Amino acid sequence: MAITRKSDAHWSGDLMNGQGTIHLGSKVFEGPYSFKERTSEHSSLTNPEELIAAGHAGCFSMALSALLTQAGFPPESIKTTAAVTLDKDATGFALTEINLSTKVHAPGLSQADFERCTQSAKTGCPISRALSTVKITLAAELV
Known part of the structure; x- marks a missing residue:
């Protein structure tokens, strides 16, 4: 589809x-x-970077929700912020980094399962995959 x-x-x-x-x-x-x-x-x-950030935050949150639900811990809430950095290098302007920051409330979820799911969402959501040439970092907090 x-x-x-x-x-x-x-x-x-x-x-x-x-x-x-x-x-x-x-x-x-x-x-x-x-x-x-x-x-x-x-x-x-x-600006284009702000729109990419919004799309990435939304995509990551949906991917993480799916992974947590599959693991048996449907989240009550996920709040993700994406910060996209535009910088100039020798060849011109480029996206150089995306910092994802997420806070998740999923009762009963262990820290180990949380870290596994957040890392899988970070690398596996479609926007992360499309932006794979950009350094993507993640700060994740289980609340």
Whole structure:
């Protein structure tokens, strides 16, 4: 069962002074973006890295939920944050690191099973697999 999702972006102008709008295919989000905002420390606009972070946090959480449920410990809650780093190297801009941080409440789950499931979700969720050339770290807390 293959599912294809689409989003689009419109851009006007040159890189430094231009701007654009990103539209999600589901129509639940539309937002402006620009290179200046993308590369500033505190951006008030969206950017591709923020959208990747949201997708990765969601994908990881769903994968972890499935693994915990399969292990016999359906979670009551999972809260995941993904921080995507954009940096410039000799060849240009690149995603250099993604830091996942998750807090999970799953009654009865042992620390060993928790660590096994979180590591499996980290490497096995579809977004992690798609971003396998980027260093991905994980800080996981069982609460």
